[in-house]
Amino acid sequence: MRSNSWWSLVSLFTLVACSGSPEPAPAEPPAPVAAETPELGDQDPAQLAAQADRKYALVPSPVETEAALTKAGIDGKLGGLIIVRAWKLDEKDTERVAVRTGVILADTLLTLKTAKDEEVIAHLEELRQGMTTLKGGEDVDKTLVDIITRVKAGAVTRDELLKEFDQLAGAVIPELEFNGVSRVVPLVQAGSWLEAANLVAKAAKGKAASVSDILKQPDVVSYFAEFSKQRDPSTPAPVGAVLDTTLASLTAISTKTEPLTDADLDAITQAAEAVLVLL
Amino acid sequence: MTSSPLALLFSAVLVAALAADSEAESCLKTKVWEAYSDGWSMRSLAPTDIAPGSMKVWKVTALASRQYKVLGCADARVKNLDLVVYNDKGVVVARDSTVDRQPAVELTPPKSGTYYVVAQARTVDGGDAPVDVAVAVIWK
Numbered sequence: 001m002r003s004n005s006w007w008s009l010v011s012l013f014t015l016v017a018c019s020g021s022p023e024p025a026p027a028e029p030p031a032p033v034a035a036e037t038p039e040l041g042d043q044d045p046a047q048l049a050a051q052a053d054r055k056y057a058l059v060p061s062p063v064e065t066e067a068a069l070t071k072a073g074i075d076g077k078l079g080g081l082i083i084v085r086a087w088k089l090d091e092k093d094t095e096r097v098a099v100r101t102g103v104i105l106a107d108t109l110l111t112l113k114t115a116k117d118e119e120v121i122a123h124l125e126e127l128r129q130g131m132t133t134l135k136g137g138e139d140v141d142k143t144l145v146d147i148i149t150r151v152k153a154g155a156v157t158r159d160e161l162l163k164e165f166d167q168l169a170g171a172v173i174p175e176l177e178f179n180g181v182s183r184v185v186p187l188v189q190a191g192s193w194l195e196a197a198n199l200v201a202k203a204a205k206g207k208a209a210s211v212s213d214i215l216k217q218p219d220v221v222s223y224f225a226e227f228s229k230q231r232d233p234s235t236p237a238p239v240g241a242v243l244d245t246t247l248a249s250l251t252a253i254s255t256k257t258e259p260l261t262d263a264d265l266d267a268i269t270q271a272a273e274a275v276l277v278l279l
Numbered sequence: 280m281t282s283s284p285l286a287l288l289f290s291a292v293l294v295a296a297l298a299a300d301s302e303a304e305s306c307l308k309t310k311v312w313e314a315y316s317d318g319w320s321m322r323s324l325a326p327t328d329i330a331p332g333s334m335k336v337w338k339v340t341a342l343a344s345r346q347y348k349v350l351g352c353a354d355a356r357v358k359n360l361d362l363v364v365y366n367d368k369g370v371v372v373a374r375d376s377t378v379d380r381q382p383a384v385e386l387t388p389p390k391s392g393t394y395y396v397v398a399q400a401r402t403v404d405g406g407d408a409p410v411d412v413a414v415a416v417i418w419k
Contacts, residue, residue, distance in 0.1 A: 037401045042370050045369035052336040056323040060342060162320075166321040
């Protein structure tokens with residue numbers, strides 16, 4: 001062993017002596033410099049519309065809508081106008097369960113800061129049931145169970161809860177697959193928006209013009225109408241027909257060029273309630 | 280309250296959830312949660328991937344009485360992520376001015392209506408594979 005080491009050392013010296021001064025190591029090739037794409041300018045709006053994702057940011061949240069209402073000078077406590085409805089959330093009809101779940105999500109958000117713990121928990125259990133029926137998956141169920149546990153233990157503030165619900169509505173639910181049924185996300189969002197629009201229309205009676213900007217959202221309504229038309233065969237015909245009529249009525253109101261009137265607000269309330277009582 | 284066992288458990292769950300997110304998504308969630316302390320609330324948070332040089336578009340309804348901010352985060356291969364906001368006529372109404380991978384742009388809409396948020400991975404190292412990007416819309 002010792003002899004081998006010695007000969008290795010001699011060989012190394014010999015190699016160095018024979019090779020003269022060592023060659024400099026080849027220089028590393030310069031790191032590729034990423035080319036910069038030119039800055040975007042104005043775009044064809046039709047192209048933008050064709051490429052746009054609408055699942056995440058198109059629909060204002062109920063709390064955002066409520067804040068806009070307050071800014072418009074109207075008492076914005078929409079939670080006090082909510083009608084408590086006893087809904088079944090374990091039916092096979094995807095359309096109804098999705099819209100109901102959306103309404104419950106809106107009601108939860110709008111009452112989160114003031115509701116008693118039992119009321120919040122009841123809403124959360126309803127959401128769990130809706131998400132389970134819609135095949136939202138284990139992760140969202142675990143999230144809801146975790147929130148329920150913390151509410152029961154008094155281990156979460158309402159501000160923190162609101163934050164988590166914003167995340168649930170604006171990031172988690174749009175990302176869910178719902179067993180490949182792409183209509184579920186827009187229908188849940190439609191339920192939330194319909195509930196908020198209904199409550200805004202009730203709250204703004206006598207001051208219709210000041211909420212025109214809040215309620216006239218033709219792109220939002222057409223997004224819902226597009227997915228609503230892809231009807232599930234399990235949807236009872238009367239529900240489908242009323243949903244179509246309601247969305248047609250909301251489309252007509254949304255596309256009015258003049259400010260809204262009290263008659264428009266009545267029409268929104270009637271159209272929304274027509275769907276909500278059938279759910 | 281924050282030191283209760285349940286709160287600690289939640290923190291652990293949250294950390295695990297964040298660990299499952301992409302680098303871009305984790306970065307953006309941190310930014311959004313920080314923004315809550317300044318009175319902002321979240322409308323949406325969308326993770327996506329974008330090919331270098333390409334763009335991704337989101338349609339957004341903005342209400343006239345509110346302020347909006349669009350936040351973005353991209354993975355480490357991105358040297359410059361741009362955010363641009365267009366009105367419904369396709370005209371640029373706001374764009375970020377920084378050369379980085381965590382841009383932000385503010386919008387105070389003069390009227391309620393439809394806007395488009397565009398994220399473009401303008402400068403990307405390391406080939407043509409798509410990069411992870413996340414974009415959030417927050418309001419107050």
